Amino acid sequence: MAGEGDVKLLGLLVSPFVLRVRMALQMKGVSYEYIEEDILDKGELLLRYNPVHKKVPVLIHNGVPLCESQIIIQYIDEVWAAEPSILPADPYERATARFWAAYVDDKLFPAWLGILKATTEEGRAEKVQETLAVVEQLEVALAQCSNGKPFFAGDSVGFLDLVVGCNLLWFEALRRMFGVTFVVAGKTPLLASWAERFRGTEAAREVMPDADQAVEFAKKLMARLGSAPVPN
Amino acid sequence: MAGEGDVKLLGLLVSPFVLRVRMALQMKGVSYEYIEEDILDKGELLLRYNPVHKKVPVLIHNGVPLCESQIIIQYIDEVWAAEPSILPADPYERATARFWAAYVDDKLFPAWLGILKATTEEGRAEKVQETLAVVEQLEVALAQCSNGKPFFAGDSVGFLDLVVGCNLLWFEALRRMFGVTFVVAGKTPLLASWAERFRGTEAAREVMPDADQAVEFAKKLMARLGSAPVPN
Known part of the structure; x- marks a missing residue:
């Protein structure tokens, strides 16, 4: 699939921000490696990939990190542009x-x-x-x-x-x-x-x-x- | 110009949120009616068109209000899609x-x-x-x-x-x-x-x-x- 490449997601199983990103990836049929983070005791990966906010989710696409769930979902919709669309067209x-x-x-x-x-x-x-x-x-x-x-x-x-x-x-x-x-x-x-x-x-x-x-x-x-x- | 129609902007001369929208309209060459609001004593227009946040800027395009400056700028970029682009393509x-x-x-x-x-x-x-x-x-x-x-x-x-x-x-x-x-x-x-x-x-x-x-x-x-x- 265009743009797929290597996709990893730093997450927390019960985070609503992580869940929405996982649903978006599921809707687009994107395969990814899911990595659970302990946000009460933040690990090195999270601090390295989201040094500004130190929060999950972080989507790592071909080695490059993206942060903030709403921004990540728009990115997913733009990169994996085949249907279903997540954002409306109008x-x-x-x-x-x-x-x-x-x-x-x-x-x-x-x-x-x-x-x-x-x-x-x-x-x-x-x-x-x-x-x-x-x-x-x-x-x-x-x-x-x-x-x-x-x-x-x-x-x-x-x-x-x-x-x-x-x-x-x-x-x-x-x-x-x-x-x-x-x-x-x-x-x-x-x-x-x-x-x-x-x-x-x-x-x-x-x-x-x-x-x-x-x-x-x-x-x-x-x-x-x-x-x-x-x-x- | 496609999509132009009737454009009004409720604003405050010194608001950074309003200024960024006015710059976006200027960059796209969109003509609009500018209406200064007194945000220390909010008027009926503002309360009617932005009942949720009661804040400027409000862009009123063909009678329909749009709120939140970053969202308005993305809207302007999508409706008046000719160059210059405001959001990057990538x-x-x-x-x-x-x-x-x-x-x-x-x-x-x-x-x-x-x-x-x-x-x-x-x-x-x-x-x-x-x-x-x-x-x-x-x-x-x-x-x-x-x-x-x-x-x-x-x-x-x-x-x-x-x-x-x-x-x-x-x-x-x-x-x-x-x-x-x-x-x-x-x-x-x-x-x-x-x-x-x-x-x-x-x-x-x-x-x-x-x-x-x-x-x-x-x-x-x-x-x-x-x-x-x-x-x-």
């Missing part, structure tokens, strides 16, 4: 997908991560409310983008589906840990049925781990940060 | 430009804005150091991206030049207010000569206001925020 739809994708990483991720990082029960409850508010806004975005079709991108999974969808693993982990539910048919019906469809895609089934693995990682992170304990 | 160079552009908005802008927002002299001095550290990192980025050519994008101004360059107005404003200099030939020689070239481009000369206008806006913002006063 400039306005591309801009809209990029707008909401930036919104998700700026607002949704910090909100739910804040639930894990909170040092008090009150602080945690605030972050739950913040997450719910972002999810409500995403219901509006889904109505706007999908225009009655099954996915944000239309008839099949695209850029924004990947960016939003890989947070679902953590919604399920947070439900198991704290009993909070973020996407329910009664409040965000479009997102609820979209989430079912997203989880059922071949790419998601192939890369998405069981939420217990996210729970296990969350507990290690919370111990490290000195977060408020998980209620019994 | 996927790896595109990814690299996007990576550093995200870095600038995540790290450089909050660092220098922090100088204005600081409520103590110590807090301000910290933000000056933070800004200097980001500038040093951008010297490395310029060496990597330009590969000996005059601009980040090569022989002429491109995406990353616009994103970095529009901060130069504020570097000059901060110099006039606080006597700090961020880009000097002795410490960041590549950036210093790049900055001269950038300011000399037709697009920059056409849209960049005098730094005294940024100083005037900064004083209003600082009064609003209750920042530490400007030393005499």
